[in-house]
Amino acid sequence: MSKDNTIYYLTFENIKDTDILFNDIYSNEDTNYYFCDDFSKDFYIYLARCGFICTSTIYQDKLYLLPEMQFEYALLDFENLHISKKVKKLIKQDDYEFTSNTRFKEVIEKIDEYHEPNWLIGEYKSLLINLHKTYDNNDFKLVSYEIIDKHTKQLIAAEIGYKIYDTYTSLTGFSSKDKKYNNYGKLQLVLLAQELQKEGFSFWNLGHPYMQYKFDLGAVKYSRNDFLKRWLPKVFI
Incomplete structure (x- = not known):
């Protein structure tokens, strides 16, 4: 779980923006988990290439992808x-x-x-x-x-x-x-x-x-x- 207990919503546009990816995600040492409802192939492949490893979670009867930028x-x-x-x-x-x-x-x-x-x-x-x-x-x-x-x-x-x-x-x-x-x-x-x-x-x-x-x-x-x-x-x- 994120050290500050905050899980942020993540979009394909977010991680394609290298400023957000490097300065807000990679460098954020308090957050590892993100969530999204985009199960498209292109997004998943790009997440994997960025170093995220994805699981999933159910919240209020809806399944969400749970990309993790691990701490270790x-x-x-x-x-x-x-x-x-x-x-x-x-x-x-x-x-x-x-x-x-x-x-x-x-x-x-x-x-x-x-x-x-x-x-x-x-x-x-x-x-x-x-x-x-x-x-x-x-x-x-x-x-x-x-x-x-x-x-x-x-x-x-x-x-x-x-x-x-x-x-x-x-x-x-x-x-x-x-x-x-x-x-x-x-x-x-x-x-x-x-x-x-x-x-x-x-x-x-x-x-x-x-x-x-x-x-x-x-x-x-x-x-x-x-x-x-x-x-x-x-x-x-």
């Missing part, structure tokens, strides 16, 4: 990737398939089942499905990464995120709560990091730096200012 970010540089012994064991077992964009809609549905409450609903959910179908450019590409049981073809763990040039940002994901699939969520993260490195990506934006698993993976916490120093030269072209 967790970034993974791939040379810092750490693979635990348990994940190394799963890799050796080779009883899984690691895929991308093969079961996007199912991933969306599994995320809905896994998270309660879930912010990926309504117009936001429709927006992402539409983006996945219709938009595939270097400046933005929505993707899913999946771990599938090689024998049963069950979807075990997955996430959705977006590529912007040579950066990747995670949005949300899930992993099976079945005990026999312990650590497969961590496996998905490791395999994704290796895939991104193989594809020549610069870094992985894991969003909020408040979950230990991100640091266990090798991520480092960045202030907003330090994040933007790395982010903007890569994506704000």
Whole structure:
């Protein structure tokens, strides 16, 4: 939540105005969340390129997009990737398939089942499905990464995120709560990091730096200012 408990209404025109973006948003160290009712593809892509990560919220029975200019970010540089012994064991077992964009809609549905409450609903959910179908450019590409049981073809763990040039940002994901699939969520993260490195990506934006698993993976916490120093030269072209 914003430190001053104020959430400002945000428009496409606001963030296209570089004076507002840099002097009123990036430099505002008391506010991180904004809200809007514009679920257009162009606005969402521009928000992502500016460094916002969006969730959603319901207020008075209406769904709003909730773009966040985070106070801090967790970034993974791939040379810092750490693979635990348990994940190394799963890799050796080779009883899984690691895929991308093969079961996007199912991933969306599994995320809905896994998270309660879930912010990926309504117009936001429709927006992402539409983006996945219709938009595939270097400046933005929505993707899913999946771990599938090689024998049963069950979807075990997955996430959705977006590529912007040579950066990747995670949005949300899930992993099976079945005990026999312990650590497969961590496996998905490791395999994704290796895939991104193989594809020549610069870094992985894991969003909020408040979950230990991100640091266990090798991520480092960045202030907003330090994040933007790395982010903007890569994506704000």
